[in-house]
């Protein structure tokens with residue numbers, strides 16, 4: 001097939017028409033730029049932290065964020081932050097790619113190690129937690145990664161965390177949350193994550209939101225990014241892998257399915273977020289580490305305590321607060337429902353009488 005714009009050989013077919021390499025690159029970059037502008041993902045006052053693993057998605061988003069800042073002459077600071085979970089035969093090579101990329105493009109890079117932070121690599125933690133709580137490696141990985149990214153993005157002064165999540169990732173998570181009827185987690189999806197901004201959480205944004213996995217892979221290949229395209233050895237585990245394969249099957253038979261899921265989700269997203277905002281929510285500071293959590297102890301600390309407990313041979317897992325004996329510090333009640341507000345007002349009136 002030929003490119004429908006210039007008659008050169010097509011490298012990809014999108015919606016029944018071909019694009020050559022040059023026109024595909026322009027199409028992809030324009031799509032990312034439009035997403036940033038439409039959803040106001042970057043502001044000139046921002047300090048930007050790109051959550052980078054060294055894979056194709058993170059290198060692409062890192063490259064295009066830098067290009068966007070230069071194009072619009074924005075004075076934002078930009079740095080990359082990576083988590084070394086300690087996954088054998090995988091993370092070393094992606095971190096090597098990331099270091100090479102950041103050196104070449106003159107981007108500061110910070111690498112945080114799970115082993116140094118929690119005392120365990122993911123490879124050490126996963127089999128123990130699986131035995132104790134039947135949790136998969138990806139569950140621990142996700143909790144620890146979110147924790148470390150939020151903690152260190154704040155520490156290094158970031159106002160936004162940019163992630164390389166693409167359309168495939170988002171479609172998978174939308175479906176997974178639907179399967180589990182988890183509308184609370186669904187409310188945190190979208191090009192800009194979260195329900196509303198809070199100083200304890202660096203806001204997360206996704207410039208590749210409308211780019212498919214296939215498009216992102218092709219972009220990284222055509223740009224000749226030094227990417228090894230290796231897959232995490234745990235990537236075939238769990239519901240995510242099942243949903244990913246199922247979606248790929250449906251997409252192959254009915255092209256446009258993934259885009260359809262995202263379009264449907266974006267139509268109802270404002271309603272889901274609004275409903276979530278009406279729920280009274282309390283944010284505490286973790287008794288152990290002082291990071292934000294909805295409980296008294298955050299999930300990252302609970303995992304670490306479970307592992308420490310196993311190492312000590314304890315039968316029951318106890319969570320030990322820091323010696324400073326912090327009390328659960330309730331820092332925020334986000335909103336009250338209308339009926340709650342009415343009730344409080346009535347009570348106030350009664351007191352005045």
Ligand code: SF4
Nearest residue numbers: 137138141232234235
């Ligand atoms: Fe972590 Fe699972 Fe992703 Fe591997 S596949 S990096 S374990 S979340």
Ligand code: ZN
Nearest residue numbers: 286289298301
């Ligand atoms: Zn904690």
